[in-house]
Amino acid sequence: MAIQAVSGSTATALVIIVSLLVLIIGYLRATIVPKAAEKATASVLASTPTEPSKLTKTLASALPESVIAQQNSTEFKRSINSYWAQQECEIVPACVVRPRNAEELSKAVKILKEEFDVEVYRKGDKKTEGLFAVRGGGHSPLPGAASIDDGVVIDLSLFREVTPSEDGTSVVIGGGCKWADVSKVLDGRGLAVVGGRNSAVGVGGLTLGGGLSFFSPRFGMVCSNIISYEIVLASGTITTASSTNNPDLWRALKGGSNNFGIVTSFTARSFSCSKIWSGFLYLPSFQTNKVLSTFHESVNRVNSDTYDNFAAGPIACFSYVHAIGLKIISVNLCYTQAPENEKKWPIYWQTSGFSNLWRIWSTLKVQKLTSATDEMNMLNPPGRRQVFAMTTIKNDPATLAAAHAAYDAAISSLRRVKVKGLVWTLVMQPLLPDWVHKGDANPLGLNDVDEALVIVSFTVNWDEAQNDDFVKSTTRQTVEKIEVFAVANKTAHRYRYVNYCAEWQKPFDGYGQANVEFLKRVSRNYDPEGLFQDGCVGGFKLGLENIEA
Numbered sequence: 004m005a006i007q008a009v010s011g012s013t014a015t016a017l018v019i020i021v022s023l024l025v026l027i028i029g030y031l032r033a034t035i036v037p038k039a040a041e042k043a044t045a046s047v048l049a050s051t052p053t054e055p056s057k058l059t060k061t062l063a064s065a066l067p068e069s070v071i072a073q074q075n076s077t078e079f080k081r082s083i084n085s086y087w088a089q090q091e092c093e094i095v096p097a098c099v100v101r102p103r104n105a106e107e108l109s110k111a112v113k114i115l116k117e118e119f120d121v122e123v124y125r126k127g128d129k130k131t132e133g134l135f136a137v138r139g140g141g142h143s144p145l146p147g148a149a150s151i152d153d154g155v156v157i158d159l160s161l162f163r164e165v166t167p168s169e170d171g172t173s174v175v176i177g178g179g180c181k182w183a184d185v186s187k188v189l190d191g192r193g194l195a196v197v198g199g200r201n202s203a204v205g206v207g208g209l210t211l212g213g214g215l216s217f218f219s220p221r222f223g224m225v226c227s228n229i230i231s232y233e234i235v236l237a238s239g240t241i242t243t244a245s246s247t248n249n250p251d252l253w254r255a256l257k258g259g260s261n262n263f264g265i266v267t268s269f270t271a272r273s274f275s276c277s278k279i280w281s282g283f284l285y286l287p288s289f290q291t292n293k294v295l296s297t298f299h300e301s302v303n304r305v306n307s308d309t310y311d312n313f314a315a316g317p318i319a320c321f322s323y324v325h326a327i328g329l330k331i332i333s334v335n336l337c338y339t340q341a342p343e344n345e346k347k348w349p350i351y352w353q354t355s356g357f358s359n360l361w362r363i364w365s366t367l368k369v370q371k372l373t374s375a376t377d378e379m380n381m382l383n384p385p386g387r388r389q390v391f392a393m394t395t396i397k398n399d400p401a402t403l404a405a406a407h408a409a410y411d412a413a414i415s416s417l418r419r420v421k422v423k424g425l426v427w428t429l430v431m432q433p434l435l436p437d438w439v440h441k442g443d444a445n446p447l448g449l450n451d452v453d454e455a456l457v458i459v460s461f462t463v464n465w466d467e468a469q470n471d472d473f474v475k476s477t478t479r480q481t482v483e484k485i486e487v488f489a490v491a492n493k494t495a496h497r498y499r500y501v502n503y504c505a506e507w508q509k510p511f512d513g514y515g516q517a518n519v520e521f522l523k524r525v526s527r528n529y530d531p532e533g534l535f536q537d538g539c540v541g542g543f544k545l546g547l548e549n550i551e552a
């Protein structure tokens with residue numbers, strides 16, 4: 004790791020800050036993770052196993068090898084403890100169905116659909132409470148996105164195929180893969196896909212929500228690079244959605260989340276990629292103003308002839324670590340090919356303001372994609388209570404400053420309440436017109452974007468359930484404060500990235516009316532009774548009662 008040369012007086016500060024960094028990482032990795040995992044296990048052990056329901060028994064007899072109904076079994080505990088967010092680990096389903104192939108999944112969906120029909124019939128017009136949830140990589144921070152209390156979890160963890168085509172232009176990726184599964188296979192062949200930036204995140208949830216990638220500047224959103232989907236529909240039918248087969252469903256899946264069925268595999272476009280240049284700069288918080296202005300200038304380069312779409316980011320993260328009362332800045336930079344001289348920064352980033360910023364530490368280097376995405380993962384360990392929330396603004400210096408001021412102002416109240424283990428992080432990342440117009444058409448509502456946008460998100464984690472409401476409401480108030488400023492300043496944008504939204508947000512509203520109507524029509528065509536609206540819980544639903552006839 005390169006540490007910048009510093010003068011004698013700053014060397015002491017450097018030693019202190021590096022020690023603090025080591026403390027933070029040690030704190031996150033050694034202490035919190037095991038504690039949280041034990042907590043979830045204990046909560047399950049404490050609950051008295053209930054008599055399996057009729058539905059569980061039906062599933063178990065149809066799929067004896069794939070249903071885990073014994074709540075005290077190791078397999079059951081492993082499944083429910085394998086979510087990223089601690090709140091999700093605390094939800095205890097009645098059973099976990101882990102199909103081994105699309106046919107088994109189809110069988111399970113048919114049983115769930117029969118049960119759903121009976122429930123709906125029994126209740127007349129009333130909706131069901133929800134029967135099941137679908138789990139991909141288990142990385143959604145939304146409680147109940149991929150699990151269900153006392154219901155059925157469809158766990159896709161056995162859908163882990165990664166098969167590149169012979170000519171290297173496409174890859175079949177199982178619906179339960181994590182991005183590490185994909186990059187490990189592709190790294191060895193000098194290939195990559197437009198995929199996630201964190202190795203442990205699931206392909207399913209990320210891709211169905213849109214997907215921001217290191218490769219988005221070159222090829223567009225992750226969803227816009229999916230050639231075809233194999234999907235199990237509400238009827239249990241296994242079908243394919245591509246530009247020629249069910250093209251409406253193909254487009255709807257590019258941002259429509261889990262509203263249409265369960266995707267068993269994605270066929271993604273692939274391209275040559277041997278190594279990338281990526282990593283983080285760590286800076287002290289007194290550099291805030293410089294980081295904000297450098298971020299703004301860097302995002303604005305899309306309008307200059309020095310713009311180079313091999314450059315991705317910057318992703319600027321401002322964190323407050325309550326345990327040690329420290330604010331720290333980290334900035335991710337990326338260039339999706341190795342520079343000629345691997346020891347030097349790529350010209351694009353050398354000529355950006357980031358190269359001159361005084362920093363504590365830099366991890367920037369040429370590396371394989373798996374290693375770069377593992378670095379992201381190390382900074383986001385599982386087993387903590389989590390909340391995300393986001394908004395979208397124009398790349399305007401005053402709005403960026405207002406977003407940071409709102410983040411900063413919240414720290415005082417978070418400090419007062421002493422939220423144990425709190426890490427409060429504001430993230431800013433670009434969303435450029437150049438990216439959102441590339442690749443296949445999608446319903447995200449970004450076609451009319453003609454200027455640089457910035458996704459402003461909060462990723463917040465802490466230790467204790469007693470602080471859930473306070474942290475969530477502080478996060479909400481902070482995002483709303485930024486939105487009020489942006490609206491008044493005419494720098495707000497309607498897009499809300501579904502995968503960064505909190506429960507109270509309405510990401511589909513941001514897609515625009517025509518796109519929402521399109522998604523509702525597709526849902527009605529492929530799932531007329533609304534199994535994936537009312538029977539499948541989790542994530543954001545389309546709200547079909549408003550559908551136009």
Ligand SMILES: Cc1cc2nc3c(=O)[nH]c(=O)nc-3n(C[C@H](O)[C@H](O)[C@H](O)COP(=O)(O)OP(=O)(O)OC[C@H]3O[C@@H](n4cnc5c(N)ncnc54)[C@H](O)[C@@H]3O)c2cc1C
Pocket residue numbers: 087136137138139140141142143144148149159178179199200201203204205206207208209210211212213214215216260261264265266267383502503541542
């Ligand atoms: C640490 C971290 C890093 C992240 N980095 C990025 C990033 O670089 N770029 C980015 O765009 N986003 C990123 N995200 C956001 C990420 O896209 C979402 O959290 C996403 O929901 C994770 O998908 P998953 O499959 O792991 O989650 P899950 O919790 O398993 O699923 C999320 C939702 O998708 C549905 N779903 C999952 N798989 C399927 C399937 N095969 N068929 C039907 N429905 C399915 C589930 O039902 C659920 O509602 C990150 C999140 C975290 C926590």
